[in-house]
Amino acid sequence: MLRFTAGLVCVALLAPFAARAADDAPLTVMLSEPPRTMDPADQNATETASVLEPFYETLLKRDAQGTIQPGLATSWRPSADRLVWTFSIRPGVRFHDGAPCDAAAVTRSLQRLIDRKVALAGASVYRAVIASVRQDGEAVVVILARPYADFLSLVTLVQSAIVSPIAVEGGELSHRADGTGPFRFVSWRAGENVFATRNRGYWGVAPAIAAIDWRWSPEPSVLNMALQTGDADVVIPLAPVFGRVYAPGQSAAALATVKRQRSAALFWLALNTRLKPLDDARVRRALSLAIDRRALVTGLLDGFGAPACHALTPDVPDALPCGAGEDRARIDMARALLKEAGQEKGFSVSVVVQEPEEPIAEALQAMWRPLGVVLSIRRQEAGVWVQSAFAPPEEKAREETGMALTSWSAPYVSDLQLRPLYTTGNSAPHGANLGFYNNAEIDRMIDAAAQDNQPASRHETLLAIQSTLDRDAPIVPLFTRDTLYGVRNGISGIWAATEGSIRVVDARRAQAQ
């Protein structure tokens, strides 16, 4: 009995150390591609955002519920016309290199973001919206070029993260992260990993885990195997086909758990509105009506997704949901529209697609066959696809490129979902309006919605935009794909953001591990 009691006392005394030992092991996170840079403003890739998030902080941030919270700014206030925003900067924060992250440093970081001469890859929206940035004592004043209703969302994105002026001056930010986040950069071995350790001088709650080891593999089955062997504690994305492997009752369920996050990753088909017969809105609508979106989600995503029937994704409050039956094929209506357009015998059209999206094109091929529409699929390597999809109208006409199939994620900000894809000024090759859709009324409404600070009238405008786009169908939304990720059992505090990046700074290992 004495031994037992002594044993219990020992266990109780050593438990905190055991827990610390468990958390001292690095958390290994595996992604599908390597980071492209360590400069948060010079990229637009979800995987890169995942790696950079623990190193950097933004003025404001979103929590797991998507609510905006204070970040490096403790408070903020707009002017009456909402053109001037004043942010009070959190005192006492330091960059990983020891330099103070004060109002001067934040001002310089934001000025760099909008500097056209620096030409950062992820900064275009900031250059369009922000006119200037200046310091005002312990505060930073951001002056907008025009009212922008979603401005606060912009300063939550990793592209706007505050970077160290020392790293910028040293010209090393592209390969050495230097921010104020809870983890500090240790190394980036380009072929192997990015290693980060806990920032002991962090102003906020110190992370429970001591280090993060980021690794990557482009092969989905390797990601799955890494989760099973323990080579990775977290893998993202996990291919839908592996979702079942970890279902309750399966042997792998004892090792890891698969988690699911509704995502804003929209898959869509851009239709060439300059190419016959796709220049007829009735034909485009017919093609949209003939698609069984629910079958796409079930068949291609194993149910890990949601049909997308309208232009905005569900994370935007003003998004129209799929109406009853809208996610199912409506072949009769499609046939009637084609007949009205004089295309009742069908036609041939081609789509350019990258290899991962080819199964979607094959499904569309089958769904359009009853209409007599023959879809030829041109599978292309990523760089070649970019060349084809962003080609100007005359080149697309020469190549007879009728459609481009792709996906992207721009959560929460309706303007970022609409402007690049639908406005005349963004017609390819200048932007992502790949089908050359040209509608002055849509241009005007998108501008109006972006600038309107009144929720009710803005809501009305966004509904009108979606209805008009449903009618004109320059783009056929298909579905949003959920983010699936796997976490080894015994690890908690991991979550995925709506745009698909993984958040690991609050990770914690169970004491038993």
Add this chain to the structure above:
Amino acid sequence: MSRLLRRAAALPLIMLGVSAAVFVAIHALPGDPARLMAGPQAPESTIMALRVRLGLDQPLGAQYLHFLERAAHGDFGISLRDGSPVSTVIVERLPYSLALGGLAYLLALLVGVPGGAFAAAREGSWGDRLLMAATLVGASLAGFWVALLGMEVFAVRLRWLPLMGAGDWRHYVLPALVLSLLPMAMILRMTRAGAREVLRQDYIRTARAKGLSPWTTITRHALRNALAPVVTVVALNLGGLISGAVVTETVFDWPGVGRLLVDSVRYRDYPVIQGVTLLSVLGVLLANLLAEGVIARFDPKARGA
């Protein structure tokens, strides 16, 4: 020797020609690095500004001259993706590729040569047939598939070997085995064919008539002549070690040059593609020189050619 020296002296000129061809070919690839960096939503103004920043707005001729000027000083430029010097990136990766490829070829030789000799000595036997069937399978299987199968069996189920990455000796086992399959099959078949041919020669009959055992006849007399084509092929393939293990390196998360090349092509990182390609070409040229030297050593007739 003088012929080899002449060839070696021509290397700089060949490299200059190759660099021009590689430069043109890389820039003829469809796909814009600035667009790939900025993402689909970026407006044209951002793309144009990025092109200026990356120096891609300059005429192709000016870009090439700039490249040559820097390359003459050992500077192959800066990676468009992360801003690291290309030479640093390649030097970091090269040891991994050379170690993996070297080990794979060593394995291939250690199994292929004795295996081929055995098959030739026992021609028509069950052992010979089994080896021939095995080499057919080994040469036909897709490396990608074998790699995944090996990972599933030895790393996931049996837990004998690590799944991926580079670390201690255990990390080399699976990728080296997978990478060795094709050259192993090739070497075994070539050794067998060469040894069969030699075994029919008069001097072999004489050796046997002297009372030497078949195995001694093969190892002492037949192999030396039978191995000449094998050594030549192996020497020629050594150049490919630098960037030849693309699939194996990708599947096993091996931080080598092959994987670097794939990633660089994906993002149209022109300076890195160029650096890796030129290094590979240099490797092949040096391997050619080595092969010629080896042939001359094995075949006295080739020395005077």
